[in-house]
Amino acid sequence: MATLFHVPLSPFCRKVRLSLAEKRIECQLVEERYWEKDADFLRRNPAGKVPVLKIDGKTMAESAPICEWLEEAYPEPSLMPRGTDDRYEVRRLVSWFDDKFHNEVTANLLYERVNKKITGQGYPESRNVKTGAQKIKFHLDYMTFLLDRRRWLAGDRMTLADFAAAAHLSSLDYISDVDWNRSDVVKDWYAKIKSRPAFRSILADQVPGFPPPAHYADLDF
């Protein structure tokens, strides 16, 4: 069976968890306190980050290459479209969320409020939290712009782009940092993705010291 070394609220780990679950690959989850730089863990991944996936005798790190590998080694059900231009659009949006959204929103909200406390780095910097709360509005509006034109973020089929976005938003929703009233189309999109079987393990996550709000696991939020 595959093993994923992860932390529950990491959007990068959640993207891999969603891909694995959607492809019905059985996987054991092992929580990894990566900031403690355990020697065994560093041997598995010299970059010292999660996710790390052990599967089919291989050990892999870096969420984007892992997801591309999963798509190639386990092509069905597919999370990438066929056409070259459509595949570019999926990868562009995965980068958008894992790079731009991550730096502007996730780092300013989730890492300030949760990761700092868990890893013993002190209190949230209120200036950063304020920046994150401003920036998420711009991103929700950009998602609205896309979803007004498409059924899913990258086109008419659900893809890895939707999982990348849902991974970030679900982690932020765990700390009540997503204003679902801002956009009906984004809320509808999240309701669709949240109700997939692949999402169940994510909705069951519990981080000690940070109980999720009631709406977090509610499919009718």
Add this chain to the structure above:
Amino acid sequence: MATLFHVPLSPFCRKVRLSLAEKRIECQLVEERYWEKDADFLRRNPAGKVPVLKIDGKTMAESAPICEWLEEAYPEPSLMPRGTDDRYEVRRLVSWFDDKFHNEVTANLLYERVNKKITGQGYPESRNVKTGAQKIKFHLDYMTFLLDRRRWLAGDRMTLADFAAAAHLSSLDYISDVDWNRSDVVKDWYAKIKSRPAFRSILADQVPGFPPPAHYADLDF
């Protein structure tokens, strides 16, 4: 003809330039002062970053998705191996350089010494420069570890992983921040890649106010 909006010392732009040149795709280079947030440029790429590539009627941003698109749309000569596991290794190393190496080395050396001045953000922070100078040693040693076992970084053929690494190292070499005496195998690897026709335009780069050292364009450095 294709057009690439770029800045000369950006490793992300250089990776795309190397891919284009290796695939013999003719491309006009347009320097983009992206930090001035020109309205036309933001229309081309709402993320406000370079590289932006106009090709075949499309406008694309984000260097990793651009390079995957180029590989799929212009497969020959190929910069990705065939096997699923080999492709993972290329993508892992591209992420390694564009994420870890970038944050630990390029940001601390190139951005401190050059980008800050060009974009009017003041003087280099000596603490960061010191960190970058320390960290590059670890990365050169990691490259030595790989190149002791393989002809190229990801295996026996030159791939996008070599271009990602060479893009960062060549930008740092422009400001004399690479100690080529640290590792013979890394120096030999760079000499091989530097002598490729695809590298010519990069060796001809000139940034006003920052003349390159004599060895920068010298194939026998």
